[in-house]
Amino acid sequence: MRLGVLCSGGDAPGMNACLRSVVRAAASDGHDVIGIRRGYEGLMKADFFDGELGVGKMSPRSVAHILERGGTILNSSRCPAFATPEGLKVAADALDRAGVDALIPIGGDGTFRGAVALAEFWKGQVIGCPGTIDNDLLGTDATIGFSTAVATAVDCIDKLRDTAESHERLFLVEVMGRHSGHLALATALAASAEIACVPEEIVDAVAIAERVQELRSLGKQSIIIVVAEGDEQGGAVALNEKLSLADCPYATRTVILGHIQRGGSPTAEDRVLATRLGDFAVRSIVDGATGMMAGETCGHCCLVPLEDTFSTHRPLPEHQIELLDRMSC
Ligand code: F6P
Numbered sequence: 001m002r003l004g005v006l007c008s009g010g011d012a013p014g015m016n017a018c019l020r021s022v023v024r025a026a027a028s029d030g031h032d033v034i035g036i037r038r039g040y041e042g043l044m045k046a047d048f049f050d051g052e053l054g055v056g057k058m059s060p061r062s063v064a065h066i067l068e069r070g071g072t073i074l075n076s077s078r079c080p081a082f083a084t085p086e087g088l089k090v091a092a093d094a095l096d097r098a099g100v101d102a103l104i105p106i107g108g109d110g111t112f113r114g115a116v117a118l119a120e121f122w123k124g125q126v127i128g129c130p131g132t133i134d135n136d137l138l139g140t141d142a143t144i145g146f147s148t149a150v151a152t153a154v155d156c157i158d159k160l161r162d163t164a165e166s167h168e169r170l171f172l173v174e175v176m177g178r179h180s181g182h183l184a185l186a187t188a189l190a191a192s193a194e195i196a197c198v199p200e201e202i203v204d205a206v207a208i209a210e211r212v213q214e215l216r217s218l219g220k221q222s223i224i225i226v227v228a229e230g231d232e233q234g235g236a237v238a239l240n241e242k243l244s245l246a247d248c249p250y251a252t253r254t255v256i257l258g259h260i261q262r263g264g265s266p267t268a269e270d271r272v273l274a275t276r277l278g279d280f281a282v283r284s285i286v287d288g289a290t291g292m293m294a295g296e297t298c299g300h301c302c303l304v305p306l307e308d309t310f311s312t313h314r315p316l317p318e319h320q321i322e323l324l325d326r327m328s329c
Contacts, residue, residue: 003102005104006074008105009111011131013148013262013265013266016063035056035062039107040091042074044094067275068265088117091121091122095122100124101124104281108130109132119290126292128309129278134178135182138304149183149261150183151267153183164221170223170250173193174255174257175226181201182314185198192327195226198321200315208225218329280301
């Protein structure tokens with residue numbers, strides 16, 4: 001068989017590890033892999049990987065020592081033009097001309113929406129691998145990149161805590177996650193933040209100010225509030241303005257972590273997950289599956305229809321907001 005592989009949307013640490021796994025699983029089974037550069041945009045332009053086997057083909061050597069590297073050697077993109085009937089037709093033609101039998105897109109919900117739309121125009125098999133720091137897809141316990149993004153944010157907050165304690169300040173730290181609070185909540189718990197503001201919960205600035213006053217009276221020298229970029233108060237800067245009007249007992253500072261969370265060498269957890277899912281995606285294709293995401297739940301690899309991974313908002317893990325609150329006293 002000839003498999004195509006691409007990375008699309010926001011990059012995530014572990015995408016390279018997944019790519020390596022796809023290439024090596026395919027090679028060990030006697031299949032070819034065509035690397036498609038720059039996501040769906042590159043697919044529309046037939047922009048293929050150029051390595052020692054010539055244009056297109058990826059050999060096991062072409063993915064040597066990339067497991068530990070952040071980002072993606074294939075590059076990524078966001079491509080609104082792909083999601084039009086014309087764009088999808090151009091992409092389908094490019095896959096047919098390259099003789100691709102099956103496609104493995106590595107990315108998040110936007111990537112999978114694109115893959116579902118492509119299936120209307122292209123008859124090949126599609127198995128997606130979940131690569132996004134947001135952890136907002138249903139059908140897998142974790143997405144590739146989430147563990148690393150949490151670890152990066154926690155490392156930053158540990159440093160912020162030092163200066164917060166020295167100056168007896170409150171820091172509002174904004175993290176990514178788009179419309180989802182998974183990254184914010186896991187970061188807050190792991191970094192011993194006092195409060196997390198997430199899109200899944202109503203964020204009341206007055207109630208937060210009251211809680212902060214309470215924590216001050218308990219002797220807390222510093223406060224860390226982790227704010228998801230998608231929270232309804234409009235992020236850390238807007239919440240900071242509201243807190244200042246609501247009588248906050250600490251001097252405050254805001255920090256936006258932003259794309260820092262998308263970079264860096266993947267954690268061991270992300271490396272293992274990416275390796276398992278890339279291999280499972282290849283084996284699923286060989287077994288004839290299509291229209292699915294390769295995920296992992298409770299330690300087992302599983303296939304989930306691509307549509308189901310983004311059809312509803314993935315809820316936050318139960319009771320963790322309450323847990324954070326109990327830990328903050
Ligand atoms: O989906 C991953 C993500 O990092 C989100 O958390 C964030 O909202 C978005 O991508 C940022 O996208 P861009 O890099 O295009 O600004």
